[in-house]
Amino acid sequence: MSRRTLPEINAGSMADIAFLLLIFFLVTTTMDVDTGLVRKLPAMPEEEDIIDDSQIKARNIYVVLVNAKDQLLVEEELMDISQLRDGAKAFLNNWGKNPDLSDSPQKAIISLQNDRGTSYEMYIQVQNELSAAYRELRDAEAQRKFGVYYAELEGALKKEVRKMYPEKISEAEPKKIGGN
């Protein structure tokens, strides 16, 4: 065996190779958004089974209208987006006390209708606020019963809380009134 020390490999070009790889990844990839609001669309209504609104008591429907100018009309009153979350929470968590608000969260339905001219940004904000209202109610319930947040609950317990506050956001069938 030779006792000679091996000549060191020149690592000077290592940086170049790494740069090459780095630039390749910079060009071919994107920082993609993989978060979003999850929703489920209803099936197309059959001619015969269009649900009759009149069968649901008016107090159990929370009507949210958004017009083409991104203004909110909630229960026939003009409202700012910042008040929507508390408004929805008060409506859902009424338990029959106030005769204008819902009987119980299970019976309560939030009806959302927007114009064709409503901006997408506004629509997402409204959806977000309504989701937030449900999430806060569920969190409060989960805290009260189990001492943890709703998102941290396991299967059956989560279901129990969800059953108590089912997310019922109904979007009206699109109507072709009003301009773009």
Added chain:
Amino acid sequence: MSRFKKKKGSETPAMSTASLPDIVFMLLFFFMVTTVMRETTLIVKNKLPKASEVKKIEDKSLCSYIYVGAPVSGMKTKFGTEPRIQLNDSFKLASDIQEFVAAKREATAEEKKPLLVTCIKADVDAKMGLITDIKQELRKAQAFKINYATYSSAD
């Protein structure tokens, strides 16, 4: 004096670049971890809205993306400035969505078909008219699970 003179004559030692590859590799790994491969080239303006109640998409391979927005500057002369729908790499009409969803469904394994999600990536300036059209088409195509792509903002 002679000491100082000696120093003046010698050259400054070359800076060691031995740690340069390490630094570059660090950058490389950062980008490899935080980014994903680009699948489609965006031809629409796509500034997503913000929301706080977001969920993460679990499996991106089960997602079909519908992009909505005004054409980018290079496409304006040909396609106008109104928001349009982009499917795969080209502009399409709302009526093409059913076919698009069916193609995705066809390409997915049978057991994963119920998990398919349609991801709507719409620009903040898009109007709900167009989004409603898309939603109606998705309902007709029986693709009920949708996801409105948004940035997550801590509330």
